[in-house]
Amino acid sequence: xxxxxxxxxARAILNAGDPVDLDLWKADGSILQLRSVxxxxxDFYGGWRNIKILSSGQKRRIxxxxxxxxxxxxxxx
Numbered sequence: 214x215x216x217x218x219x220x221x222x223a224r225a226i227l228n229a230g231d232p233v234d235l236d237l238w239k240a241d242g243s244i245l246q247l248r249s250v251x252x253x254x255x256d257f258y259g260g261w262r263n264i265k266i267l268s269s270g271q272k273r274r275i276x277x278x279x280x281x282x283x284x285x286x287x288x289x290x
Contacts, residue, residue: 226283227264231251233283234248235282250266261277262277
């Protein structure tokens with residue numbers, strides 16, 4: 214897997230505070246593509262992350278295990 218990273222590396226990228234592109238699965242199985250987002254905070258025990266979409270200012274709460282691509286790199290567990 215040359216273009217893949219572990220979930221711990223993905224968490225480190227998100228915790229750095231730089232804008233990233235995310236692809237993740239929603240609860241209904243559809244794919245959500247988010248461009249230019251930053252991580253605001255992370256709840257380790259709950260597995261939740263608060264993110265902010267820079268283009269709209271919208272804030273969302275996502276689960277880290279639903280993220281399958283960060284900046285074009287596949288994420289594995």
